[in-house]
Amino acid sequence: MTTQTPTPIENEIKLNPKRYIVSKTDSKGFIEYGNDYFVEISGYTEAQLIGQPHSIIRHPDMPKIVFKMMWDRINKGQNIMAVVKNLAKDGSYYWVVTEFEPKVDPITNKIISHTAFRKAAPQNAIDTMVPIYAKLIEIEKEGGIQASEKYLRGFLEDNNTTYDEFIDKLVGNKGLFKIFFGMMKKLFS
Numbered sequence: 001m002t003t004q005t006p007t008p009i010e011n012e013i014k015l016n017p018k019r020y021i022v023s024k025t026d027s028k029g030f031i032e033y034g035n036d037y038f039v040e041i042s043g044y045t046e047a048q049l050i051g052q053p054h055s056i057i058r059h060p061d062m063p064k065i066v067f068k069m070m071w072d073r074i075n076k077g078q079n080i081m082a083v084v085k086n087l088a089k090d091g092s093y094y095w096v097v098t099e100f101e102p103k104v105d106p107i108t109n110k111i112i113s114h115t116a117f118r119k120a121a122p123q124n125a126i127d128t129m130v131p132i133y134a135k136l137i138e139i140e141k142e143g144g145i146q147a148s149e150k151y152l153r154g155f156l157e158d159n160n161t162t163y164d165e166f167i168d169k170l171v172g173n174k175g176l177f178k179i180f181f182g183m184m185k186k187l188f189s
């Protein structure tokens with residue numbers, strides 16, 4: 001009789017919808033702080049996270065273009081929201097709506113740090129983004145990030161929307177998320 005090694009199954013971590021995940025990085029994306037829930041969900045210890053590049057929790061199902069857009073935006077001192085699939089240490093994953101916010105020194109006008117506020121993503125947002133991200137990844141494998149950027153631009157144009165409008169609509173930013181991210185900013189700034 002032959003024994004078969006079972007294929008590892010990626011488990012989804014169901015986040016507590018009442019809790020939030022916050023992390024802060026330096027201007028280059030190296031982790032400087034994570035709140036208790038960030039540490040707990042990551043599966044790492046706080047000491048293992050601090051000083052690491054934030055890509056330590058990057059999930060391979062996330063297309064490169066999402067992070068490129070995010071960095072382009074925050075490097076200009078502007079916020080951006082994204083639906084993100086993150087990877088925990090043991091290979092399990094969780095979906096979050098994330099608001100990335102740069103902090104600019106009012107005197108030098110230079111970016112000092114970045115903060116990310118996250119909450120469990122609504123199921124409809126996950127269901128919408130899964131095929132879009134899969135398509136973007138497929139395109140990136142063939143034609144790189146320029147090709148996925150072009151596809152994304154075309155997708156938004158076809159839907160007569162902008163990235164921000166699309167995400168706002170998807171996660172209901174007008175309501176709870178907006179209030180929540182507003183509160184978080186006051187707490188962590």
Ligand SMILES: Cc1cc2nc3c(=O)[nH]c(=O)nc-3n(C[C@H](O)[C@H](O)[C@H](O)COP(=O)(O)O)c2cc1C
Nearest residue numbers: 023024025029054055057058059067086114115116
């Ligand atoms: C404040 C802040 C929070 C971030 N949070 C995440 C995150 O939750 N998940 C993630 O994959 N990348 C996050 N990033 C982006 C990473 O720095 C990185 O750009 C991304 O993981 C892609 O990694 P790669 O360029 O090495 O592929 C964050 C960056 C900043 C500045």
